[in-house]
Amino acid sequence: MTNTAISVDKLNVSFGDSHVVKDLSFEVRKGESYGLVGESGSGKSTVLRVLSGLNREWSGTVAIEGAVQPKARDKAFYRNVQMVFQDPYGSLHPKKTVDDTLAEPLAIHGLDNAEARIGKALSDVGLPASFRFRYPHQLSGGQRQRVAIARALVLEPSILLLDEPTSALDVSIQAEVLNLLAALRQERKLTYILVSHDLSVVGHMCERLLVMQFGRAVEEMTVETLAARQPQTAYAQQLLTASAGFRRAG
Amino acid sequence: MASEQPLLEVDNLKVDFHTPTGIVRAVRGLSFTLGRERLGIVGESGSGKSMTGRAILDLIPHPGVVSADRMRFRGQDLTAMDKGARRKLRGRHISMVMQDPKFSLNPVETVGSQIAEAYRIHRKAGAKEARERSLAMLEQVQIREPARVYDLYPHEVSGGMGQRVMIAMMLIAEPEVLIADEPTSALDVTVQLQILKILDDLVTERGMGLIFISHDLHLVQSFCDRVIVMYGGKVMETLPAAELADPAARSRRHPYTLGLLECLPDLGHPRAKLATLNRDPAWLA
Numbered sequence: 001m002t003n004t005a006i007s008v009d010k011l012n013v014s015f016g017d018s019h020v021v022k023d024l025s026f027e028v029r030k031g032e033s034y035g036l037v038g039e040s041g042s043g044k045s046t047v048l049r050v051l052s053g054l055n056r057e058w059s060g061t062v063a064i065e066g067a068v069q070p071k072a073r074d075k076a077f078y079r080n081v082q083m084v085f086q087d088p089y090g091s092l093h094p095k096k097t098v099d100d101t102l103a104e105p106l107a108i109h110g111l112d113n114a115e116a117r118i119g120k121a122l123s124d125v126g127l128p129a130s131f132r133f134r135y136p137h138q139l140s141g142g143q144r145q146r147v148a149i150a151r152a153l154v155l156e157p158s159i160l161l162l163d164e165p166t167s168a169l170d171v172s173i174q175a176e177v178l179n180l181l182a183a184l185r186q187e188r189k190l191t192y193i194l195v196s197h198d199l200s201v202v203g204h205m206c207e208r209l210l211v212m213q214f215g216r217a218v219e220e221m222t223v224e225t226l227a228a229r230q231p232q233t234a235y236a237q238q239l240l241t242a243s244a245g246f247r248r249a250g
Numbered sequence: 251m252a253s254e255q256p257l258l259e260v261d262n263l264k265v266d267f268h269t270p271t272g273i274v275r276a277v278r279g280l281s282f283t284l285g286r287e288r289l290g291i292v293g294e295s296g297s298g299k300s301m302t303g304r305a306i307l308d309l310i311p312h313p314g315v316v317s318a319d320r321m322r323f324r325g326q327d328l329t330a331m332d333k334g335a336r337r338k339l340r341g342r343h344i345s346m347v348m349q350d351p352k353f354s355l356n357p358v359e360t361v362g363s364q365i366a367e368a369y370r371i372h373r374k375a376g377a378k379e380a381r382e383r384s385l386a387m388l389e390q391v392q393i394r395e396p397a398r399v400y401d402l403y404p405h406e407v408s409g410g411m412g413q414r415v416m417i418a419m420m421l422i423a424e425p426e427v428l429i430a431d432e433p434t435s436a437l438d439v440t441v442q443l444q445i446l447k448i449l450d451d452l453v454t455e456r457g458m459g460l461i462f463i464s465h466d467l468h469l470v471q472s473f474c475d476r477v478i479v480m481y482g483g484k485v486m487e488t489l490p491a492a493e494l495a496d497p498a499a500r501s502r503r504h505p506y507t508l509g510l511l512e513c514l515p516d517l518g519h520p521r522a523k524l525a526t527l528n529r530d531p532a533w534l535a
Binding site: 040170171175176197199204205223229238242247 | 294295409438442443446447467468469471472473510513514516518520521522523524525526527
């Protein structure tokens, strides 16, 4: 039990008439990096929103580190589980400096020594201390995503939920952010759930992954199976083939 | 084929933006020719790839200034033309598909009437003929029930369908050159391949010239014939697309191209740490 970071059992989510997550079950071990893969509308982001407590309309069982979670989470939960969003242009308040952004979670959780914590969070994500009093529009996309990661890390969580953290970034910046995430995980023994449509990013970052389609789990596989291009199901095979690029018939 | 006049000839194209804080040089001396082929332009954000497409169409916004030693479309000198003449070319002979259907379609008009409008304007056709042509065009871009989709508003169609509507609208006047600016980057991989197939058929069957602007090296390599690699508004190199993946051609590659290729995670070759790009200021000198 203690070895399981996240366990989801028979999760169902509906928005009105549309049933977007259907009987989904999976487990993530402590320290593991787990990928959720699928096309738009497959429900992968919805799963993250349920896990993070952003979406309260669901049924099933969600347990974090052995503790079954209610719909409304307590403060300790939010300190332990943090999320990084897809769009670094939309997820930072445009009128707040980096310092304000990082100070807010500390104030909410009543943590002392904010000064030192903010300084450390910035240096952990490789941003110079001089960036502390900049506004988001004075930062590049990659720097903004680093601030978003710093905001998540400043509370010293053990689980990070990553929703397409690099899909809005150039490949060279993507490489830097992925390296940063990999190094942080190793250093702090973090558990990741990474949602992505890019199979090569998931292959690089994760040990296991779950392929989803229309809200259902299609196939869970190890990254070795992915690298060997030997999934069991036709849909997973189709995704792999499509992501290999364009092929002219004949 | 070789003796045929190229569709587009561009020599030393420059786009400058005169801002209060100085001149921003978005494109710095780009030269290329386009035949009946798929030409890829790749680069990171800010490399000037989209500005190149816009400059050809005369769509650079104020305070941008376009200059070129030569810019010809099928032998006609674009630099000597006035705004009106450029507008007559635009849409009819040279067309552009934008990245995001959500922001490029008129939200308060049905998609069908938007396609028909493009046909009526460029072909001076009547309403009935335009409607028939539009339905046929929707079918050609693999939309299953054209008559139903014709009457839908943009918010009622999916991203993939919206992009196909855009392509239908741009192609209905049968342009000789199509500039596609990241036409598939907002789409799922499987839909992406369907859109590419449509573009591919147009090049092979109708002999259209296609400029394919993208940041996706894998896609460009598998789809295009030739690739221009841009960085900071300058061309780093132009190469046959097949050579991007060819390990034997590595030593001939520009360090920037190599750097871009190496920072991509690769399923077949897992690495503990991804390479990051070291930018050399000399590339922009």
